[in-house]
Amino acid sequence: MTAPSLNTLLSTLLLVSPAFTHPSFRRFLTLFAGWVCTRGTHAVTESLVEAGVSGTQHHAAFHRFFSRARWCVDAVGRLVLLRLVALVPGPVRLVLDDTLCAHKGPQLFGLGVHVDAVRSTRKRRLLTFGHVWVVLTVLVPVPWSQREWALPVLLRLYRTQADCQKSGEPHQPKTQLAVALVHQVAQWLPGKALELVADSAYSCRPVLRALPPGVLFTGAMPTKARLQRPRTRKYRSPRTGRLRRGDIRLPNPAQVARSKKWPWLTLCLTLYGQRKHLQYKELVARWHRSAGKPLLKIVIVRVPQGQLPLRVFFCTDATRSAQAILESYAQRWAIEVLFRDLKQLLGFASSRARSRLAVLRTAPWVAICYTLLVLWALEQRLSLSQVALPVRPWYPTKNTVSFADILRLAQRTLSAADWSDVPALLANIPSARSPPVASAA
Numbered sequence: 001m002t003a004p005s006l007n008t009l010l011s012t013l014l015l016v017s018p019a020f021t022h023p024s025f026r027r028f029l030t031l032f033a034g035w036v037c038t039r040g041t042h043a044v045t046e047s048l049v050e051a052g053v054s055g056t057q058h059h060a061a062f063h064r065f066f067s068r069a070r071w072c073v074d075a076v077g078r079l080v081l082l083r084l085v086a087l088v089p090g091p092v093r094l095v096l097d098d099t100l101c102a103h104k105g106p107q108l109f110g111l112g113v114h115v116d117a118v119r120s121t122r123k124r125r126l127l128t129f130g131h132v133w134v135v136l137t138v139l140v141p142v143p144w145s146q147r148e149w150a151l152p153v154l155l156r157l158y159r160t161q162a163d164c165q166k167s168g169e170p171h172q173p174k175t176q177l178a179v180a181l182v183h184q185v186a187q188w189l190p191g192k193a194l195e196l197v198a199d200s201a202y203s204c205r206p207v208l209r210a211l212p213p214g215v216l217f218t219g220a221m222p223t224k225a226r227l228q229r230p231r232t233r234k235y236r237s238p239r240t241g242r243l244r245r246g247d248i249r250l251p252n253p254a255q256v257a258r259s260k261k262w263p264w265l266t267l268c269l270t271l272y273g274q275r276k277h278l279q280y281k282e283l284v285a286r287w288h289r290s291a292g293k294p295l296l297k298i299v300i301v302r303v304p305q306g307q308l309p310l311r312v313f314f315c316t317d318a319t320r321s322a323q324a325i326l327e328s329y330a331q332r333w334a335i336e337v338l339f340r341d342l343k344q345l346l347g348f349a350s351s352r353a354r355s356r357l358a359v360l361r362t363a364p365w366v367a368i369c370y371t372l373l374v375l376w377a378l379e380q381r382l383s384l385s386q387v388a389l390p391v392r393p394w395y396p397t398k399n400t401v402s403f404a405d406i407l408r409l410a411q412r413t414l415s416a417a418d419w420s421d422v423p424a425l426l427a428n429i430p431s432a433r434s435p436p437v438a439s440a441a
Helices: 002-019 021-035 044-051 059-067 073-087 161-167 174-188 253-258 323-332 333-345 358-381 402-417 423-425
Strands: 091-100 112-115 127-141 148-158 194-198 216-221 228-229 248-251 265-271 273-286 296-302 309-316
Touching: 002 059, 002 073, 002 333, 002 423, 021 044, 021 059, 021 358, 021 402, 021 423, 044 059, 044 248, 059 358, 073 148, 073 174, 073 248, 073 358, 091 174, 091 265, 091 333, 112 161, 127 248, 127 333, 127 358, 148 174, 148 216, 148 333, 148 358, 174 194, 194 323, 228 273, 253 273, 253 296, 253 309, 265 323, 265 358, 273 323, 296 323, 333 402, 358 402
Parallel strands: 091 194, 194 216
Antiparallel strands: 091 127, 112 127, 127 148, 216 309, 228 248, 265 273, 273 296, 296 309
16 A cells, blocks of 8 residues: 555645745655654754655755745645645635744744743743744544544744844734734635634734634633624613614623523533533624624533633624534634644654744644645545554554554655655656746745
8 A cells, every 4th residue: 555655645745846946846755754754853854864865965955945945835835725625615614823832042033932821820820932833724524533623724923022123023913913814815715705713812803803804703702891782773861862872781791691681591512522511691792892893693601610610602693503603613622633743743843943934934834744644644535444553452442543643654655665766756646747836935
């Protein structure tokens, strides 16, 4: 199965060849093979060792692939996005979030001090040196898993105010970077329905009021959010006699939860792979301070366990059901699984890049490699029999494929090839006959 799998993998990688020049695409393939086959600390030089070209090709050319070569990360992401959209019917569902990659060292572009949300607690905030990446992913259903997978297509590096002041560049908050990513996707997919899911950090005024028209947003709001509803009839002030045209103030979600005017409803649905019975209340209102005039469907959920007794979710489509809103928000967890796999298995946070262009390219390149690996598995219709899962007597209930299984299969496939002669590997691929088209950086 190695040769057919290798040809299928090379055909998948040829999808992004128009974004590179011919020499750069050859180095891309060599770096991809070495990076994927690396089982320890990921680096450019270690990739050359794993690919078996460290003694025949100079390492400086592969470092220049990230620091100087003519190619654009967004151009690669666009090609991958168009392929994913062609595979998934219906609206394009996007998930947005950011993640911290710890780094230290002198003369490191974009280095800043950030709050480590994973290791921080409510009483203690832990600060860490590193890079923060704002990531936009596409939700894709896969046949080998019960959940949907989040595949990254666009990334932006967030830089702190202190770092921007040193270089004299304007500071862009994470919310502004997130809006730019969504606008970029809307520009690439004109007329395509987009649905965006994000957590409470991005469910705010800078994002909600700057989204492209027609983008449906699902997020979380605070329990003390100020809600309003539009007036349905004329009303004059009893004191001044003037017509009141403003919206009517409603109780906040915490007050709605305590009120007997809105009864608790029961809903049974599958969230995070488990069947759950939830108590909830729903209403249609405006969140003028953040979302403006559009009516929102708001769902208040009672949480029996944990530190938060209530969770409040909303959707910019006021006609959407409570079950659809809760299931859509629960799918956001796929991006958290993505961050774990990227960092623990694919060296997303292991980059040794220091210069500006190398930093801006290396981590997004690793994320695109993740998407290409999953796309390869989709195109060859991966199954449990093809993966050849390792024998684990202590884990007899495993019946789905994880990214670690896909990575293991890719390592077996790539390690059998001779990457010192990339043209010979591409000679058997029909779509590789036409040379890649150069793309400006």
